[in-house]
Amino acid sequence: MEIRNNDPGAVQYGNFMNYYQFNSATERVKLLPDKDVWLSNGDSLDESSYLVLDVGCNCGDFTQLLHKYLEECLKRPVRILGVDIDARLIQRATDVNELHENINYSCVDVLDETAFGQVTQYLEQYNRQQFDAVCCYSITMWIHLNHHDEGLKLFLRKMSCLAELLVIEPQPWKCYQSAERRLKRTGEVFPLFLELKWRSDVEKQIEKYCEETLNRRKIFESTPTKWQRRICFYR
Template sequence: MERRNNNPGAVQYGNFMNYYQFNSAVERVKLLPSKDIWQPKQNNTRTENEPYLVLDVGCNCGVFTQLLQQFLGEQLQQPVHVLGVDIDERLIERAKAENTCLDKISYFTADVLNEDQFDSPVKTYLEQHHRQKFDAICCYSITMWIHLNHHDNGLQFFLRKLSQMAELFVVEPQPWKCYQTAERRLKKTGEVFPLFLELKWRSDVEQQIQKYLEQELCRQSVYESTPTKWQRRICFFR
């Protein structure tokens, strides 16, 4: 997980060590919808004391994860437990060290597409809460990194795998210009993303992701935020 030529902007998996210095977690929280979007379906038989479960994929060092837990707790007026996962062990170590809510937030290191690393801890977590799915799975600004490293099929598998585990699926896709920036930064170090030129989902990648979620995974768009300063929209699907 080393940065190329010690360049903090040239990363292969989006594991920026200083991510929240240029992408405010507080500002992202301000774009989140109210409780009506987050609440489980009306026919849910859960009791009030059962926690609302969230999986935060690509949680980095946990700054936003903690704010998300606080936000949802205030909105839903019930216990909210969040499991954060990131591919970078150093970021997870920071997240654990800075965790101020140990009873409700936990973290682990894994590549979501690596069955041995990811599936067992998630299964155990759900079993501990006597649940089969998360109330919400959040994927903020990570689809591009899955796409660049695993091609169109890998991104589709990622979306399908997580969608099957979620009641509410939250995705903040990066637009194509972000791909071009990531490739340009890596090129400056003498490397490239090998699959970049082979991708079929390109300039319309955001639309392709939405189309895949709606048409292939039978999800319905229920909310879309105003754009962030990076011109990314946070999209909610049931």
């Protein structure tokens, strides 16, 4: 998980050490919808814990704000499991976590079956088979660059199986090009970059896959972030 040539922007897996210095967690929360999007029909009277999986949680800044937002919005207990591929980021998140009973962090590569067991074990604690919401904010590109089109499809299938509500903030193609340029400056490249078939229309391809293959329906799309990314909610 090392940084190349001491360049914090040259990372292979999106594990930026200073992510929230240039991508405000507070601004992202402002784009989130009201409770009608987060809840399915009949959930409004449910007082059980609302379970969330935050995939690619980085150092946990947004995870903490998301917990506060959802508890205020839903008026019920919220429990979040934040996972990230980088153990250093998970340690930072754990060190500043003041909500140990409500938020847990774990170092997990969600495409690694052994590590993924930690996610299913978390669900078992609550006698649940799915999370109420699985959040994938700005991580699809990193899955895609490192695992090809088929790896991204596998990721989407796995997350969909775990989720009542699937939340995805996909990066547009220009972000892929920027990531490739940053890595090239260090003398390295993403080996699969030129082989990707989902390219300039990657956002549309993800939406099409969610709707046509995973049989989900997009129920909300946020206004664009300053990076021109839209947060999409699929049920």
